[in-house]
Amino acid sequence: MSYETLKKHRTFEGETLFCEHDSTATKTKMKFSVYMPNAKVDSAIIWLSGLTCTDENFITKAGAQKILAGTNTMIICPDTSPRGVGAPGEDESYDFGTGAGFYVNATTDGYKDNYQMYDYIVKDLVSVLKDDFNVQKISITGHSMGGHGALVIGLREKEIFASVSAFSPIVNPVQCPWGQKALKGYLGDNESEWKEYDACELIKAGKRASSSLLVDQGLADEFLKEQLLSDNLKKVCSETDQALELNFREGYDHSYYFISTFIEDHIKFHLKHLA
C-alpha cells in the first residue's frame, strides 16, 4: 500500500477515508480523500477542487456518497496544491500558490520544483488508483479551477479518462484574470505554453475528450462573466466536433449548494461511461 489512511468514517455502508502519500511529481506528501462504496470497486471518478479548497471540501459537502453507495465506483479528491514548500509568495494570495495549483506543471523558478500538479494527477494519483485500489477505468470532473483541470486533463489524456465533466469551470484561462495570473506565475511569459492548459485552446488545436463534455454552470454565479466565460466553450465546441452538453442553471451560484444539487447528474453520466 503506497498511502496511509489518516481517518476513516463509515458512510452509507461504505467508507470515507482521508489519506496521505508521497508524490513523485511534487516531491512532497500529498493528501487526498476517498469514498469507497465497498471494498471491491473497479472504477473511479477523480474530483478536482477549486481555489482555496483542500481534499476535504467536496467529500464533506457535496453529498456524493449517497449517490455512489451501492455502486462499484469510488471517488477520489486530491488536494489543490503542494503545501509548505516555501515557494516565493506562495501564501500571499488566494488565487496563486498554496491551494491554487491550477493543475499545471510549473516551469518558473521557485515553483518548478514542486508545483507539478498536472503530473501529480495524471501520474501519481492515477497510479494510486490502479495499483492500490485496483481500479480499471477512470473518469474526471471538478469545480471552477478544478473544472478547468478536469477539462484540460480530460482533453489531453483521452487514453486515461473515460469521461469528462465540470461544474462552473474556468474554460478559457488565457482570457481571464485568474488564469492569466496563474499561467504567468507558473509558466512565465511565453503565452504559447499557456495554451496547453486552456480547454478552449486545446479544442481549437484539435484535442478531443473521450466523451461528450458535461458542464453545469449557475447563472447567478458571481464569477461567470469575468472568470469562467462559459460561452467561449460553447462557441469553440459548436465550431468543432467536440460534443458538449452545457446546462445553464437559473438562480444557482458558485457554491457547494449548486454542486450538491447537480452532482447526481454528473455521477450518473460518469457511471454510464465507466460501466
Added chain:
Amino acid sequence: MSYETLKKHRTFEGETLFCEHDSTATKTKMKFSVYMPNAKVDSAIIWLSGLTCTDENFITKAGAQKILAGTNTMIICPDTSPRGVGAPGEDESYDFGTGAGFYVNATTDGYKDNYQMYDYIVKDLVSVLKDDFNVQKISITGHSMGGHGALVIGLREKEIFASVSAFSPIVNPVQCPWGQKALKGYLGDNESEWKEYDACELIKAGKRASSSLLVDQGLADEFLKEQLLSDNLKKVCSETDQALELNFREGYDHSYYFISTFIEDHIKFHLKHLA
C-alpha cells in the same frame, strides 16, 4: 419580517438561507440557517446541533436539502449558544459556554442573563416559524448535545412538537461528565433542577413525547460509553410507556458522515407526523 437574510443559495430548486434575528430570550442577535424547498412551506423540522457547532454545520454537511426538496417542510438550524456576551469563562472550554448552551435556561450568575437557550428554541425560534414562515406544525431533532436538546424539549413541550428524534443524543446528562459540567455550570448545585433537562429523568417523571422517539446511535461512536449512555434511555423506555425506536448502527461514529447516512430515515419519520 423579524429576521434578516444574510446569505442565500439556490439549492435543489429551493433556497438555503443564513439569517439573523433579535432574541428576547438571550438578549442578543442569534443566527440560524434554513432550507426552504419552496416559498409555501406549511411545516418545519428544527435541527439542534452539538458541541462547538454553529448554524452552519448541519446545513452544509448533512445532505438534508436533497431529502426535503419537493416537500412542503422546511428545516431550521439555530446556533448552539449566544456568542460574545462576556460570561465568565465562556470561551475557556469546548463543552461549556460558547457553542455549548445545552438548551437550558441558566440560573447561575454570569450565565442567567443570556444563556436562555431553552426559551430561545421554544419561544423565539418557534415564533419565527409560526409568524414569519407561516408554519403550522413543527418537529424536532438534533445531534449529541442537540439530540439531548431535542429529546428534552420534545418531552416537555408535546403540545408544540409533533414528533421527536435524535442522533447520538446525550440521553442522561445527570450521569455523564459533559452533562454534569454543563448542568452545574448553568444551574448550580441543586441537582433536582438538573432533572428538568435530562431525557431519562423526564420520562421517569412521567413526561411523554407526542410520538415514538426515533434514535440512531453509531456503535463505533467514541463518546458512546462515557457520555451518551444510550442503554439508559432504552431501559427507562422499556419500563414506561414511552415508545422508542433505537437503532444501533455497526461501524458508524459520531460524525456528520453518520448523520448524512441516516438523515433520510429521520426526515421521513418527521414528514409522516407533520402530514
